[in-house]
Amino acid sequence: MPVKKIPETTISRLFLYLRKVTELSKLSMKRVSSAELGESLNLGAAQVRKDLGYFGQFGVSGSGYVVTELKEKLSKILSKHKTFNVAIVGTGHLGSALLAYSGFEKQGLNLVAAFDTDVNKIGKQLQGVEIESVSDMKDIIKEKKILLGIIAVPAKGAQDVADILTNAGVKCILNFAPKHLNVPEEVKVRDVDLSRELEMLSYFLGNGKKVKL
């Protein structure tokens, strides 16, 4: 099979296309061109076509893409038909916010477990999920077949949590702690560094283009 390597940026954009095309299908739009798809996301038409092109050719020369069909294919490519169990570790401000978010379920991501070290939180319910002790984490993760973990604990504890997670068989981690995690290479980590996002912006505020040293 001619498996060209697909850029991660492409995958990332695929989700945007899927969102858009889902909207369009709700509006009963029949077809859409690469230009239209890219427009509101400001991406060039060529970019859109190249991205889609990695997965075969499902456009129609002269008339664009059939909305329902594209939606179907994208869903398949992006594993939207599957569901996964997700655990959240750290039920502080951020962890609670994530637990409360209803959008994940719609995307096939079920937050089925929450862990913390705080004895005052353990045993309590949050959005219908019981907060359990990190010391039981390994067993529960195996038991519930959880493959995806979200780390929302302070930087100090993040590596420990990551170790337990990977040890228990978790294959992907979304990490909110401002700390690089060392994990086995088959485990995929994505970092969301909110402080850094804001800092980046303050950098632009502070010295726009020019940097004087």
Next chain:
Amino acid sequence: MPVKKIPETTISRLFLYLRKVTELSKLSMKRVSSAELGESLNLGAAQVRKDLGYFGQFGVSGSGYVVTELKEKLSKILSKHKTFNVAIVGTGHLGSALLAYSGFEKQGLNLVAAFDTDVNKIGKQLQGVEIESVSDMKDIIKEKKILLGIIAVPAKGAQDVADILTNAGVKCILNFAPKHLNVPEEVKVRDVDLSRELEMLSYFLGNGKKVKL
């Protein structure tokens, strides 16, 4: 001045170097080499040197970088000595979590205003900040000289909020809504798309490397 264009990825990494070097300085480490700096972030030594190189030469051949000096320079480059006023729009789950986060103040980012449309929330205090009506937003932003806005409202309202913010003079926006924002070109937007981050991971879970169509 020879202003080579500096990649945004470089700026982003600079914050990591600053964090690391701040840690090292607390441990009273005197010097650090590019290799050491990169190690725990898994970045190559060459990458580190190139990044730093954009801002002049502050390393010492043969012995690396002087920790305190590097820390100082990075702080300066990254505008760490300045402070900025920040407004948060949308005081739901996510907005509240951000308001509660104490780390921002330490970074010179003061969350001085919070806005919502929900009449049940307006007037209440959250972390010492009063939640105010979006209809007063423009005036308050000008009054408090707020240059940075955080959008934590549902996708539906995001563009409207962005319009008001930019209209009031905000120069940077951190956007959590899963929606591309149209803003004047001098305004800098960074998107944090949490759903997409998780979706990306589920993509990897779903079909690892191979994609069958």
Next chain:
DNA sequence: ATATTGTTGTGATTTTTTTCACAGATTTCG
């Protein structure tokens, strides 16, 4: 002193990603 070792700064090279540009397919219109 001189050799040896370690490390920076940076031009050159490679890799990755985006953009261009156009042949070929499809639809529309007169």
Next chain:
DNA sequence: CGAAATCTGTGAAAAAAATCACAACAATAT
């Protein structure tokens, strides 16, 4: 039906970013 207009798919070109590789220099050892 044939001409004109519209699009895709993709190789080629360009741009951006990461990596390599090495001269120049500093510290240390002999």
